[in-house]
Amino acid sequence: MKRSRSLWVMMLAIALVGGAFLALQGTPVDAQDDTGPGLIVYASDETGNYEIFTLDPETGELLQLTDDPAVDTHPMWSPDGERIVFSSDRDGDFEIYVMDADGSNVEQLTRNDADDVQPRWQPNGEHILYVSNVNGNWDLYVVSADGLSVRQLSNDPFDERHFGAAEDDAGEEGQVVEPTAPDVVATTPPPPAQPDATVSVSRLNLRGNPGEGANVLTVLNEDDPLEIIGRRFDNSWVQVRTATGTIGWVSTPLLNITVQLANIPVVDAPFFAPPTPMPTAIPATNTPDLPPVFISFTSDRGEAPTINSGECVTLSWNVQGIREVYFQGGPVTGQGSTQVCPTSTATYNLRVILTSGVEDNRYITVTVN
Numbered sequence: 001m002k003r004s005r006s007l008w009v010m011m012l013a014i015a016l017v018g019g020a021f022l023a024l025q026g027t028p029v030d031a032q033d034d035t036g037p038g039l040i041v042y043a044s045d046e047t048g049n050y051e052i053f054t055l056d057p058e059t060g061e062l063l064q065l066t067d068d069p070a071v072d073t074h075p076m077w078s079p080d081g082e083r084i085v086f087s088s089d090r091d092g093d094f095e096i097y098v099m100d101a102d103g104s105n106v107e108q109l110t111r112n113d114a115d116d117v118q119p120r121w122q123p124n125g126e127h128i129l130y131v132s133n134v135n136g137n138w139d140l141y142v143v144s145a146d147g148l149s150v151r152q153l154s155n156d157p158f159d160e161r162h163f164g165a166a167e168d169d170a171g172e173e174g175q176v177v178e179p180t181a182p183d184v185v186a187t188t189p190p191p192p193a194q195p196d197a198t199v200s201v202s203r204l205n206l207r208g209n210p211g212e213g214a215n216v217l218t219v220l221n222e223d224d225p226l227e228i229i230g231r232r233f234d235n236s237w238v239q240v241r242t243a244t245g246t247i248g249w250v251s252t253p254l255l256n257i258t259v260q261l262a263n264i265p266v267v268d269a270p271f272f273a274p275p276t277p278m279p280t281a282i283p284a285t286n287t288p289d290l291p292p293v294f295i296s297f298t299s300d301r302g303e304a305p306t307i308n309s310g311e312c313v314t315l316s317w318n319v320q321g322i323r324e325v326y327f328q329g330g331p332v333t334g335q336g337s338t339q340v341c342p343t344s345t346a347t348y349n350l351r352v353i354l355t356s357g358v359e360d361n362r363y364i365t366v367t368v369n
Contacts, residue, residue: 041084043073052086052103065103074118079125087117096130096143109147118161131161155193195225197240197255200329206248210237211272212361217248228259230267234365236347239267251361253328253349291321297350297362306367312341313366317350324353344368
């Protein structure tokens, strides 16, 4: 098939079918072939509600592709003419779907509680542009053809739908949805974009390299927003950019992360292990007796546990002579254990506060095959 092109029918399009006339009234119409007439895909309510049809303008052959009590609308051919994207409210609100050219193999690409409408296949055949009000405004989004990734392209208080969309969008039972009058003055600004991550502890060192032994660039506070721009291969540390533009490394378990780390590039940066403290002589006089410090953080699978997906690891800790101890940011007793069953490689943190106030962090990375 040759690359498709879209035709928007603003008036009645009349096609001769076996001596009778078929009216395609103001629906999105998309031709399958660039040079000849080709098959045309369009939406019509001739069956009582909007369904998707194809029409051969040379033979007049008409084929109904969808048969669902919901509203199916805004169809468009893929660039290779093998698939059709359309919008339907068959799950209670409008979502984006794709199907084969004969109406088989229907797949739902978006899933949310808002309306996703007006899909448009992009020239590379790998992405589909559409409009959604999932964040309260009609903004542009793009979804991959397999439905595995979604990106928001615009974030503003304006309506990104095509001109007149409020008048021709089909609502329940195919009825026309009346447009609502826009506010003359915006009462509230649009919601800010969600950061990639925020600091989950009261204070966090931003270091020049991954590792507790790296130099400290600055100290971050709880809830500080961060943009993640890189990561270690095991996801134990991430490279971030602060709101002021400072770039450095922080330990992953000490963040609230909102993005998929698998989509972040791996950065080959030297790892700095914490230095081994040199023993110092303590005068016997004028020194209070302090309990001996003992810190143990282990797993039942060894120092570097590796498991298969679906398996679990038991992490145990035993600390003595310290002031406070936290596992994954939450306070715990000096002796304990927990079972973790990660579905992907993850790093777990035991944060120990000594009686002197010095922090001692221990990490165990569980690698998942």
